[in-house]
Amino acid sequence: MSTVYIGIGSNLGDREENCIRAVELLEKRGISVKKKSSLCETEPWGVKNQPLFLNMAIEIETALRPRDLLKILKETEQEIGRETSSRWGPRIIDLDILLFNTEVVDEDTLSIPHPLMHERDFVLKPLSEIAPDAEHPVLHKSIRELMMQLDRKGKNNRGSA
Secondary structure, three states: OEEEEEEEEEOOOOHHHHHHHHHHHHHHOOOEEEEEOOOEEEOOOOOOOOOOEEEEEEEEEEOOOHHHHHHHHHHHHHHHOOOOOOOOOOOOOEEEEEEEOOOOEEOOOOEEOOOOHHHOHHHHHHHHHHOOOOEOOOOOOEHHHHHHHHHHHOOOOOOOO
C-alpha cells in the first residue's frame, strides 16, 4: 500500500460542500482516507481576479499506481462538475496528487511531487497540519521545513491553482 497526499481546492459554488463531497466520492471509489486537514480560505494564486479558495489536504492509502489514481481524481472532479478552465482560473474543484510515497514522476500529464507545492502556502499549510514530517523526495526537506522556508522568504504565494 502507498501513502499519498492529495491537495483539494474550490472557489466556485458551495466551496466547503465541494471539498467535502470530493472526499466522500473518493471514499466511495475505494480510496482509504486516513487523515484530513481543516479547510483554510486562501487568496487566488496565478490569476488574482477570482473568488477566494477553500483548500485542504488529505492522506490516503491506496494500492493504485499514480496514473490510475490520477484517473480517479479526474473522474471525481468531473462528477462534481469541473469543466475545463484556464490555467490557475476559477474552478468548482481541483484535486492534485502532492506526494506519492517517495516516488518521482515526470510525465506530460503527471508530475509527482507536485512541481510548485514548495512555493505555495495554500498547499503547504494544510499538508503540514496532517504530515509535517513527510519528506519532499526531490528537495529532501520535510513539509515543516518547506513551510518555514516559505515563511522566511515572505513570498506572497497565497491562494490556489
